Amino acid sequence: MAKKSKHTSWDLSPAPESTGHVDIKKKYDLFIDGKFVKPKSGKYFNTINPASEQVLSSVAHANEADVDRAVKAARKASGPWQKLSRKERAKYIYRIARLIQERAKEFAVIESLDGGKPIRESRDVDVPLAANHFFYTAGWADKLEYAFPNRKFAPYGVAGQIIPWNFPLLMAAWKIAPALATGNTVVLKPAETTPLTALKLAELIQDADLPPGVVNIITGEGDTGAAIVNHKDIDKIAFTGSTGVGKIIRKAIAGTKKKATLELGGKAANIICEDATIDQAVEGIVNGIYFNQGHVCCAGSRLFVQESVYDEVLEKLKFRIESLVVGDPLDKNTDIGAINSKEQLHTIEKYIKAGKAEGAIMYQNNCDLPSKGFWCRPTLFTNVSQSSKIVQEEIFGPVLAIQTFRTIAEVISKANNTPYGLSAGVWTDKGSKIFNLSSQMNAGVVWANTYNKFDPASPFGGYKESGIGREGGLHGLQAYLKF
Numbered sequence: 001m002a003k004k005s006k007h008t009s010w011d012l013s014p015a016p017e018s019t020g021h022v023d024i025k026k027k028y029d030l031f032i033d034g035k036f037v038k039p040k041s042g043k044y045f046n047t048i049n050p051a052s053e054q055v056l057s058s059v060a061h062a063n064e065a066d067v068d069r070a071v072k073a074a075r076k077a078s079g080p081w082q083k084l085s086r087k088e089r090a091k092y093i094y095r096i097a098r099l100i101q102e103r104a105k106e107f108a109v110i111e112s113l114d115g116g117k118p119i120r121e122s123r124d125v126d127v128p129l130a131a132n133h134f135f136y137t138a139g140w141a142d143k144l145e146y147a148f149p150n151r152k153f154a155p156y157g158v159a160g161q162i163i164p165w166n167f168p169l170l171m172a173a174w175k176i177a178p179a180l181a182t183g184n185t186v187v188l189k190p191a192e193t194t195p196l197t198a199l200k201l202a203e204l205i206q207d208a209d210l211p212p213g214v215v216n217i218i219t220g221e222g223d224t225g226a227a228i229v230n231h232k233d234i235d236k237i238a239f240t241g242s243t244g245v246g247k248i249i250r251k252a253i254a255g256t257k258k259k260a261t262l263e264l265g266g267k268a269a270n271i272i273c274e275d276a277t278i279d280q281a282v283e284g285i286v287n288g289i290y291f292n293q294g295h296v297c298c299a300g301s302r303l304f305v306q307e308s309v310y311d312e313v314l315e316k317l318k319f320r321i322e323s324l325v326v327g328d329p330l331d332k333n334t335d336i337g338a339i340n341s342k343e344q345l346h347t348i349e350k351y352i353k354a355g356k357a358e359g360a361i362m363y364q365n366n367c368d369l370p371s372k373g374f375w376c377r378p379t380l381f382t383n384v385s386q387s388s389k390i391v392q393e394e395i396f397g398p399v400l401a402i403q404t405f406r407t408i409a410e411v412i413s414k415a416n417n418t419p420y421g422l423s424a425g426v427w428t429d430k431g432s433k434i435f436n437l438s439s440q441m442n443a444g445v446v447w448a449n450t451y452n453k454f455d456p457a458s459p460f461g462g463y464k465e466s467g468i469g470r471e472g473g474l475h476g477l478q479a480y481l482k483f
């Protein structure tokens with residue numbers, strides 16, 4: 001069905017060295033039916049570099065008519081894509097994975113420019129994991145009957161996918177890879193502050209000769225997302241973002257044929273027991289909350305320390321925070337990059353103010369901050385109460401709230417006492433404690449003596465207001481199939 005491919009094999013040998021070339025166009029149109037097309041809305045908006053406030057590019061703002069065009073392209077491509085042999089579909093997905101590896105450096109630089117995250121993270125986490133998601137699902141694409149033995153299944157058809165700004169390329173991979181592997185076609189919308197790696201992915205998908213219309217990538221703001229959610233010919237919605245928008249989506253699709261997976265907010269508890277290896281735990285706590293400026297749904301934003309080791313943990317944490325380098329996201333020594341947007345910085349500042357007003361004690365590293373751009377020093381609060389805003393609400397910034405506990409029963413009851421249930425961390429040298437604590441935590445993921453570890457084979461998702469459904473692993477594939 002596709003035109004003759006430029007690629008003759010699906011060579012899995014190591015990717016050649018990237019040239020390091022970064023190409024950001026001044027203007028991007030919508031990627032629909034295999035081509036970049038002008039938006040019917042006639043509108044564009046700017047995406048900036050949050051570390052410098054400079055405009056990087058102007059991207060199309062899709063309206064309802066544009067969404068309709070993208071959905072029609074996805075629908076038209078759906079039948080032939082489903083009929084294609086599973087082996088052929090797998091080849092396309094492998095090819096996308098390979099091309100991401102080949103262009104890894106360019107993706108990493110653009111990700112850090114557009115979103116503000118440290119290049120070390122884009123380079124070592126976001127981009128390789130994105131490629132791995134395509135590799136992982138490609139592996140299943142022609143073996144689905146072994147993944148779900150003795151069950152009849154079929155793809156939903158057209159998936160509408162809306163993603164956030166904290167892991168732009170990686171979230172695009174989490175959404176697109178399982179949809180393609182199961183025979184669905186896609187209309188994906190990246191977040192308005194970070195559209196550029198998704199648009200690069202659109203160019204890559206063109207180069208991979210994916211049949212036109214199988215993946216459509218359209219940019220826009222919340223209204224574009226709402227137009228996707230409300231389009232009558234979409235079968236499945238996959239959303240990652242705020243709990244507030246997740247609730248709007250649930251209401252909007254109630255009573256329709258649409259199925260949804262929602263990956264929403266979190267307020268994860270990281271628990272240090274007195275028998276833990278403290279230095280290792282402190283490293284894990286720092287990574288848990290300050291990775292990606294704390295713009296992480298599973299950020300370990302609440303720390304519970306057993307009373308007997310509290311002084312030692314606090315002293316070591318403060319020492320470690322002092323050493324974190326805040327600044328230029330493109331510098332490979334940077335630990336904390338720019339806050340993703342002015343709006344998000346305001347949200348974080350509002351919570352820091354609320355923490356102080358509620359009587360909590362703040363500690364920050366006192367580094368200088370660049371004069372342009374959006375920045376927040378790594379911050380921790382002690383003397384916080386369980387009911388305070390900074391303990392109950394998602395801040396989505398580099399702000400840690402620390403509490404103490406005496407007994408396991410006490411910490412479980414406090415850790416579970418928020419509206420969220422996405423993830424948690426446990427630090428202890430006792431295996432039995434790991435199983436005891438993790439079995440009682442209301443969390444979709446519990447890490448033990450580590451944090452923020454991801455693998456394409458592991459399912460990820462939350463309880464309570466943290467969402468519906470799981471992504472990753474076989475669960476993630478299952479979410480795109482009807483049985």
Ligand code: NAI
Nearest residue numbers: 163164190191221222225226241242245264265297394396
């Ligand atoms: P958001 O939920 O508004 O944005 C996420 C995506 O949803 C974007 O692509 C946006 O354009 C789209 N969107 C917005 N309104 C929509 C609607 N009515 N229908 C369909 N799509 C819509 O998140 P926002 O405002 O950027 O961040 C606010 C807070 O949300 C953050 O402070 C953080 O607490 C939380 N958040 C959580 C994320 C997670 O990974 N769980 C990711 C991003 C934000």
Ligand code: MG
Nearest residue numbers: 047048114193
């Ligand atoms: Mg940007």
